[in-house]
Amino acid sequence: MSIPTNKDIQKIAQLDLFQGATESDISSAIKGSLIKSLKHRQILYSAGDRAERFCVVVEGALKLIKPTPRGDDVIVHFATPGDVVGGLVMNQNNPNALYPITAKSMGPSVVLCIPRTTYSESWATNSKLQLRMQSLLYQRMSRIQEEKTLYRSPLQQRIAALLIGLSDKETDNDSNILSIPLTRQEIADSLGVAVESVIRVMSEWNQAGIIRTNEKYLEIVNIEHLLRLQDE
Amino acid sequence: MSIPTNKDIQKIAQLDLFQGATESDISSAIKGSLIKSLKHRQILYSAGDRAERFCVVVEGALKLIKPTPRGDDVIVHFATPGDVVGGLVMNQNNPNALYPITAKSMGPSVVLCIPRTTYSESWATNSKLQLRMQSLLYQRMSRIQEEKTLYRSPLQQRIAALLIGLSDKETDNDSNILSIPLTRQEIADSLGVAVESVIRVMSEWNQAGIIRTNEKYLEIVNIEHLLRLQDE
DNA sequence: CGCTCGGTTGATGCACATCAAAGGCTGTGG
DNA sequence: CCACAGCCTTTGATGTGCATCAACCGAGCG
Numbered sequence: 001m002s003i004p005t006n007k008d009i010q011k012i013a014q015l016d017l018f019q020g021a022t023e024s025d026i027s028s029a030i031k032g033s034l035i036k037s038l039k040h041r042q043i044l045y046s047a048g049d050r051a052e053r054f055c056v057v058v059e060g061a062l063k064l065i066k067p068t069p070r071g072d073d074v075i076v077h078f079a080t081p082g083d084v085v086g087g088l089v090m091n092q093n094n095p096n097a098l099y100p101i102t103a104k105s106m107g108p109s110v111v112l113c114i115p116r117t118t119y120s121e122s123w124a125t126n127s128k129l130q131l132r133m134q135s136l137l138y139q140r141m142s143r144i145q146e147e148k149t150l151y152r153s154p155l156q157q158r159i160a161a162l163l164i165g166l167s168d169k170e171t172d173n174d175s176n177i178l179s180i181p182l183t184r185q186e187i188a189d190s191l192g193v194a195v196e197s198v199i200r201v202m203s204e205w206n207q208a209g210i211i212r213t214n215e216k217y218l219e220i221v222n223i224e225h226l227l228r229l230q231d232e
Numbered sequence: 233m234s235i236p237t238n239k240d241i242q243k244i245a246q247l248d249l250f251q252g253a254t255e256s257d258i259s260s261a262i263k264g265s266l267i268k269s270l271k272h273r274q275i276l277y278s279a280g281d282r283a284e285r286f287c288v289v290v291e292g293a294l295k296l297i298k299p300t301p302r303g304d305d306v307i308v309h310f311a312t313p314g315d316v317v318g319g320l321v322m323n324q325n326n327p328n329a330l331y332p333i334t335a336k337s338m339g340p341s342v343v344l345c346i347p348r349t350t351y352s353e354s355w356a357t358n359s360k361l362q363l364r365m366q367s368l369l370y371q372r373m374s375r376i377q378e379e380k381t382l383y384r385s386p387l388q389q390r391i392a393a394l395l396i397g398l399s400d401k402e403t404d405n406d407s408n409i410l411s412i413p414l415t416r417q418e419i420a421d422s423l424g425v426a427v428e429s430v431i432r433v434m435s436e437w438n439q440a441g442i443i444r445t446n447e448k449y450l451e452i453v454n455i456e457h458l459l460r461l462q463d464e
Numbered sequence: 465c466g467c468t469c470g471g472t473t474g475a476t477g478c479a480c481a482t483c484a485a486a487g488g489c490t491g492t493g494g
Numbered sequence: 495c496c497a498c499a500g501c502c503t504t505t506g507a508t509g510t511g512c513a514t515c516a517a518c519c520g521a522g523c524g
Contacts, residue, residue, distance in 0.1 A: 041501095068381050069463065076377050088373065091366040100374060127357055134323040137369060141320065142332060144376050145308050149300050151424030152513085155480075183502065192383030194481055199504065215489075215502090231301060384481085387512075415470065426513055431472060447470085447521080465524100472519080482509075489502080494495105 001034045004112065008035050011058055012112060015082040017132050028122045029129060033114040038062075038105035045086065047102045053113045054086035060109025061180045065189070066101045075190040076101055077140055078166065078180060084136055085111075090119045107181045147191075156201050158191050160226040163211075167220055176220040233266045236344065240267050243290055244344060247314040249364050260354045261361060265346040270294075270337035277318065278334045285345045286318035292341025293412045297421070298333045307422040308333055309372055310398065310412060316368055317343075322351040339413045379423075388433050390423050392458040395443075399452055408452040 004012070009026070012018065018026055035058070038044060044055060044062060057079050064085060065073040079085050089097050095116065123129050143165060150158045167176055184202060188195040205211045210226065212219045220226065236244070241258070244250065250258055267290070270276060276287060276294060293312050297305040311317050321329050327348065355361050375397060382390045399408055416434060420427045437443045442458065444451040452458065 066377060066381050068384070070384075072384075074381050074383065076380065088366070088370050091363055091370065093363075101377070124363070125359055127362075130359075130362055131323055131325075131356070134320070134366075137373075138320045138323060141369075141373065141376075144373075144380070145298060145333070148308065148376070148424060149298050149306050151306065152300070152302075152304075185502070192380060195502090196482085196504085197480055199502095200480095203504075417470070427470090428472085428514085429512055431470095432512095435472070467523085469522085470520090473517090475515090477512105477514080479511100479513095480509105481511090483507085485505090487502105487504085490500085492497100492499085494497085 038109045044103040051089045055111040058110040160229040178218045270341045276335040287343040290342040392461040410450045
C-alpha cells in the first residue's frame with residue numbers, strides 16, 4: 001500500500017476508464033486512494049469482507065472467484081487493466097455491504113484502491129464516470145450471457161469461444177499472445193468443467209500446432225481454426 | 233401502443249424503481265413514452281433491432297432470450313414488474329446500437345416504452361434513477377453468477393435453486409405461488425438443459441407433493457425440501 | 465376439427481466427470 | 495544447497511448423468 005506516485009497517476013490517466021477526463025476530474029476521482037502491489041495468487045479481498053473500497057486494475061490481471069458448496073471455485077470474471085472490481089457493490093447504499101465474491105491476483109499485479117467515500121463524493125455524481133462504469137458492466141454482462149449461450153455446446157467450442165473472447169481484448173499487440181497467464185485449471189474454473197477435460201482438448205490443439213503454451217504464455221497460432229470451431 | 237392514462241401512471245409510480253421520486257421526477261422520466269400491451273408469446277423487441285427505446289415492465293412478465301447457433305433459445309433473465317429491459321444498451325452512446333437479446337412476453341403483459349432521447353435527457357443525469365438501475369443490474373448479475381456457481385451440481389439442485397430464487401421475489405403473497413406462468417421448457421431454457429430432464433425431476437416432485445402444477449400456476453408446497461436440496 | 469403447445473415416458477448412447485498415479489517446475493525453509 | 499511441498503500438467507481406466515430420439519396424450523384455439 002502506498003500513495004500513488006506521479007508515474008502511477010500517469011499510467012492511470014491512460015486507462016480507457018479515464019479517457020476524456022480532465023486532470024482535476026481524475027484527481028478528485030482518486031482522492032484518498034492507495035496503490036497496492038499484489039503477488040501471484042495474492043488475495044485483494046475475499047467474499048464476505050466489508051466493502052470499504054473498490055479498485056481499478058492498473059497492471060496485471062485479477063480473477064473474480066466464487067467458492068462453490070464443494071471445494072472448487074468458479075471464475076466469474078477476468079479483470080485486466082482498466083477494469084473496475086468491487087464497483088457494483090458501492091452502489092448499495094449500505095456502508096456495511098459485503099463483497100459478494102473474492103478477487104485474486106493472477107501473476108504480479110498493481111491496483112488502485114479507492115475508498116467508498118470517494119465513490120459517493122465523486123463517482124456517483126459524475127455522469128461521465130458512471131457511463132464508463134456501466135459500459136464495463138455491459139461488457140461483463142454480455143460476456144456472461146454469451147457464455148451461457150454456449151452451455152450445451154461441446155467443450156471444444158466453449159474453450160475456443162473463451163480464448164477468442166480473451167484475445168479480442170487482452171492481447172498485447174497483434175501477435176495473439178494472451179496477456180493473462182492463464183492455466184488450464186483457470187479455464188476449467190471459468191467454464192465450470194473438470195481440469196482433465198480442458199487438458200485433453202488443449203493438448204490436442206497443442207500437438208496440432210493450433211495453440212502454443214509454455215509456462216508463462218498462451219499463444220493462439222491458428223485463430224482461424226478456433227473461429228471455425230466456435231461458430232459451427 | 234397508447235398514451236399512459238392516469239391509472240397507468242399511478243401504477244408506475246408504485247414500482248420500486250420510482251420509490252422516493254417526486255411527481256415531476258416521474259413525469260420527466262417517462263416523457264414521450266407509451267404503454268404497450270403484449271399478448272402471450274408476443275415479442276417486444278428482437279435481437280438485432282435498433283434500440284430506440286427501453287421499457288419498464290408494469291404488469292405480467294417477460295423473458296429475455298438469446299437464440300443459440302442451434303435452434304433452441306437460452307433464457308437470460310425473467311423480467312417482472314419494476315424491471316427495466318433494454319436499459320443497458322441505452323448507455324452505449326451510439327444511437328444506432330442494437331438490442332443484443334430478444335424480449336418476449338410470458339402471458340399477457342403491460343410495459344411502458346420510453347424513448348432513448350428521454351433516457352439521455354432525464355435518466356442519465358438523475359443519479360437517483362441511475363442508482364436504482366444499477367441496483368437492478370446488481371441483482372441480475374448476482375443471479376447469473378449464482379447460477380454459474382451451480383453449474384456442476386446435479387440438476388435437481390439447480391432447479392431447486394431457480395425456483396427458490398424466483399419465489400423469493402416473484403410470489404404474489406406468501407403462498408409460494410409463482411406469479412410467472414413458468415413452463416418446463418422455460419426452466420430448461422433458463423438452465424440450459426433438455427426439457428425431458430427437467431420433466432423427469434419435476435414429475436417426481438409433483439408426485440411427492442413437493443410442488444403442485446396446473447396449466448397456469450406453479451406452487452411450491454414444501455419449500456423446506458427444496459431448500460434442503462439446494463444447499464447440500 | 466386439425467394444429468400447435470405443453471407434458472410425459474422409455475430406450476439408448478455419449479461426453480464428460482471421477483479416480484488414480486505420476487512427472488516437472490517453483491518457491492521456501494532448514 | 496538440498497529437501498520438501500504445492501502447483502500445474504498429463505494419461506489412462508471406468509462410470510454415469512443427462513442428451514437425444516421417438517412416440518404418444520390432452521387441452522386450448524383459430
